[in-house]
Structures are given as C-alpha cells and as structure tokens.
Amino acid sequence: MEPASETPTALLLIDIQKGFEHPTHWGTSRSTPSLETNVASLLSAARSYNESASQPILIIHVHHHSTSPSSLLHPSARLPGTETSAIEAADFAAPTGTEPVLTKNVNSSFIGTDLEARLRGFGAGQLVVAGLTTDHCVSTTVRMAANLHVLGDAPDGEGIFMVKDATATYSKGGFDAETVHAVHLASLDGEFAQVVSTDDILGRVFR
Template structure:
C-alpha cells in the first residue's frame, strides 16, 4: 500500500500533550515504545515535503489538534498544575506558525473545531491520522472522518437520503482516502487487557471500513521519494 502524493494531503496529529507523560493517571503500561520516534519522523518528512508547495507540488500540511478538558481533575484541564495541556517537545507546532493548531474538548477532533471546514476548503483528498490515544480520540476522529466523507467529492451534488425509504440518491462519489498511521499511535492497558492488545484491537476495528492502515516507514519513504 502506497501514498498517492499527487493528491493534496494532510497529517492530523492528535493530543501530543504533556499530560500523557503522567506516571499513573492513564495507567502504567503504554503500547508502542517507538511512538515518539515515529511521530518525529512523520513531522520531519511532512515539513520537508511542504516546502515543495511553492514549486507547484500538491499541498502537504500538518494540523495539530490539542485537548482542553472540562474535567477539573484531568491532567488535560487548563488549570492542571503540571501544565498538562502544553505540547510535547517532540511534537510542537512549527515556530513560524505555518501549521494549523486547533483545540477540542471531546474525543472527536471534528466537534467544536474547524477541522472539517479546513480540510474541505483546502481540497484535501488524503488525510493521515496519528497521535493519542489509539482507542479514544484517534479512533473517534478516524471514524467520524469516514462518516463525514471529509475527503470525498460528490460529483453530481450533495449526498441525501430519501425520507420515505432511506435510499441514497444516485450520486457519483470520487472517494478520497483516510489513513491511520498505526505505529504512530499509542494507548494504555485497560479493562484487564494489556496495552498492546488494546492498541491492536483498536487498529483492527478501524481497518478497511474506516481507514487504510500504514506504517510510519512507508509514509516517510513515499514523502522522501516524491518528486
């Protein structure tokens, strides 16, 4: 499976925040020890690719989604004494403000943000998701991206339902692509299941119906080799 880098493409990074370094709040066992390395690799590759836009290449951009909890006891609450809402050092937005930053207060990155409108206005046809956590905010966002059809183009008008029989109108759809970079996500053990199992089942639940699954090394290789 490869990327089609002739298409406008966005990397959406979810909840890379200091709160997730809390030693006990989320649990003591996290999946994917290569998470930090893989996120850094994706960011570096996308930043290099985005520099080619001025030379006529299709859009390659990074969008950072951060979480601001409404629960006072959460490490992701704005008043957390350890400043848990701040970005992790390895995943800070670009200092030149060339990367979009949005804030949410629920699991989905599409609720209370301009993410859907931004992707549509930019004509993004391929969106990659990575971040924390695999089974909560990442999974919810990927599922909603698929349900919203944020990378699809309806060639014969908007897609509608017949209120009488529920049949969709015959509308031509040019499908875009939603990709989960599975080894650039991570989660914690819960419910008696170890972290790697929670992670693997979450990824398997998304594959096919909601997203294509790719590895960081394959994404980076495609971006590096793009002409």
C-alpha cells in the same frame, strides 16, 4: 496511497500533549514505544517536503482541553512537581508558528472545531492520522472522518491512513496496552481507515 505531490494530503496530529507523559495517570503501561520517534519523523518529513513543494502537505495539530478539573488535560493542570502546563504540546510534536492548533473538549476532533471546513477547503484527498489515544480521540476522529466523507466521494475509509506505530494507548480493563491498541486498529482497518506504518507514509506519501 499516492505521493503528496499527486493528491492533496493532510497530516493530522491528535492530542500529542505533555499530560500524556505522566507514567501512571492513564494506565500502568503505554503501547507503541516508537511513538515519539515516529511522530517526529512524520513531522520532519512533512515540513521538509513543504519547503519546496508546489502542493504542500497541510499539517494540523489538535489539542484536548478537558472540562473535567481532575483531568491532566484540563487547562489548569500541571505536570506533577512542576509549573509546566500539561496541555502544552509534547516537545517532539511542537507546532511551528504556521501550523494551526485546534482545540477541542470532546473525543472527536471535528466537534467544536473547524477541522472539517479546513480539510474540505484544502481539497484533501488523503488524510494521515497519528496521535493519542488509539481507542479514544484518534479512533473517534477517524470514524467521523469516514462518516463525514471529508475526502469527498472516496468510499468510507479510503484515503484515511491511520499510522499504527505513530499512535498509542494505555492498559485498561485488565488488558495490556498493546492488546488494546491492536484490537482498536483491527476494528478500524478496512472500514474506517487503512492501517499503515510510518515507513509506508515516509516512503510512498511524504516524498
């Protein structure tokens, strides 16, 4: 883990959209109560860093546009009782006009987008990943990032940082949300990514 001033670094925010704010659609509970605060902190720190950096952090948002009409992430979906589009970015992670927003309709952020080309063109040596959900789109994207070697010749998982307290998932299959979250982090750590905290990134990378 290196400062962004020494190693080209990208921040990838996956599916942080209003549709995930529904209290029961995705599960009876969600993990990571600090998700909103920590994602906002990562974004704020990266943007502040970029104001004076000679080597800026590449901030990329990825949004899911489901092909299933019943999904709250379908382009036609609205938040219950409102006319608010459910595929809009959550307020705490809204992109600025200069930050690219890539759209996908499968779990991987690399399928149907130019994410791989953007990371390679930038020369990324570190990739910081946050978003929703741990066990679906975040996990799939992290695994593909490692398998595609998007950071060049780095060994699988090296330089890919999955921020454990800035990712979240929901209860399912009789397992509570924190258990689902923890098990999927454990399966990624050390092989596909390094599982780290928001404080690790703020203190050692975005500085």
